[in-house]
Amino acid sequence: MVTVLSRNRAWEVAAAVPDPELPMLTLADLGVLAEVSEQDGAVTAWITPTYSGCPAVAEMAADVDARLRAAGYHEVAVRLRLDPPWSTDLISAEGRRKLAEAGIAPPTAGGAPPAAGGLLRLGPTRRVVACPQCGSQDTEELSRFGSTACKSLWRCRSCREPFDRIKEI
Template sequence: MAVLDQPTEAQVWDWLEAVPDPEIPVISVVDLGVIRGVSVTEAGVTVTITPTYSGCPAMAIIALDIETELAKRGVANLTIETRIAPAWTTDWLSDKGRARLESYGIAPPQPAGGPERCPHCQSKDVERVSQFGSTPCKAQWRCRSCLEPFDYFKCI
């Protein structure tokens, strides 16, 4: 791929779509809502990120993955800014991201505070097993119909 002197903001957003969340690789950091802004100036590219929760251990990997992806595209002058306010919310998940979570077997967040249905068989007969799942942002649920356990991405 040719190295660009100055990419557009739209190009950078497109390139960031290729950066997966390290904990849920089927969803990009863009669809997760972690990318809060992109700025392109003569001085370089600035990408603003917001952690999904305070102390999220994946943020260092996300920043490194962003740097690696944009370097592949010829971005030499990159600044990654972490912004914690406003706090990340599951409202920032894209519709595409929500659909990918479900197809991966993770129930997307719902305003009611629990999954709408089992991501495996679509049954609405589900029960919470534990408020704590495989990561702090998920809870463990089980489907009473297909008996499969699944993570539920908590509303934040």
């Protein structure tokens, strides 16, 4: 029999798994953990990768599986959910705070490009990006490509420090 308490416990266990590329965030902070259900003692966790080719998906799934098994769940399945797709709008306020504290500029809340005809519209975006070190808005993008596919490289003109920024998706 499934109880709300056991379903909440399974969620809490899976939600605490850190992201392998942004370890200051949990999968729940990042909005990657979409759902956790339990039926007759079997737990199914659904994760939505940040993009379909994300190289960290296998590690995320293995970590969720291992944490749930360590918590006493013996029958665990971790599934991928690609629809609806992940968006940076799913990053929690706590996750955005943790990113900034780690020196990574979070994406603009509500800043994902609007879909047109069901397709993601991509194009140049010039947003005011505050420096996570000093708070200055006098920043510039140095490279659209950063240390991972979801980041771009920026520099603050005030404090001269470089920083990563999570791209809106």
